[in-house]
Amino acid sequence: MINKKICMLGAFSVGKTSLVEQYVHSVFSDKYLSTVGVKISKKTIVVDGQDVTLVLWDMEGRDIFTDVNVSYLRGTMGFFVVADGTRLETLNTALELRALVLGKVGVVPNALLVNKADMADQWEITEDMLQRAKAGGNTVFRTSAKTGQLVEEAFRFLAGAMLKPGGKI
DSSP, rough: OOOEEEEEEETTTTSSSHHHHHHSSOOOOSSSOOOOOOEEEEEEEETTTEEEEEEEEEEEESSGHHHHHHHGGTTEEEEEEEETTTTHHHHHHHHHHHHHOOOOHHHEEEEEEEEOOOGGGGGSOOHHHHHHHHTTTTOEEEEOTTTTTTTTHHHHHHHHHHSGGGGGG
16 A cells, blocks of 8 residues: 655645535535644545545645645655635735645655635636646645545645655656
8 A cells, every 4th residue: 555645735724624524524614713733634546546545734824925834744755735715815824824835845746736626706716817826836726525536636746746656747
């Protein structure tokens, strides 16, 4: 069995925990509970015929990107940075967190999840901004923890990238 550690990072209330709950348990709750420290979940999937256990580290939200508990990043083999499509400032936080993590753990597979796609009519993050993020080397998924939109696909993408030789995207 292969184990792969994935960290979930982003500002407060962007939907990190909801994305993990949707992926692992196929559930969504409107109740907001702030994560304190880190919450660890696991899900075993099959990727290219191999059983892979994804160990998901749902880290507490950070609006100040330099305040990440770097010890939680040890052993990270991939990560997601999450933004809330309805809150523009969370995109900047996510991109700053991505740069910080890459600087600490080196180049590992990662992706930007812009969450709350089910509320697209309320988004402050524009398609232009997402295109600039992609041009900056980000793989971007427009997810919805509520409906499950692209949640499974994003995790499968990251799992597949982590299994490639050298863990490259």
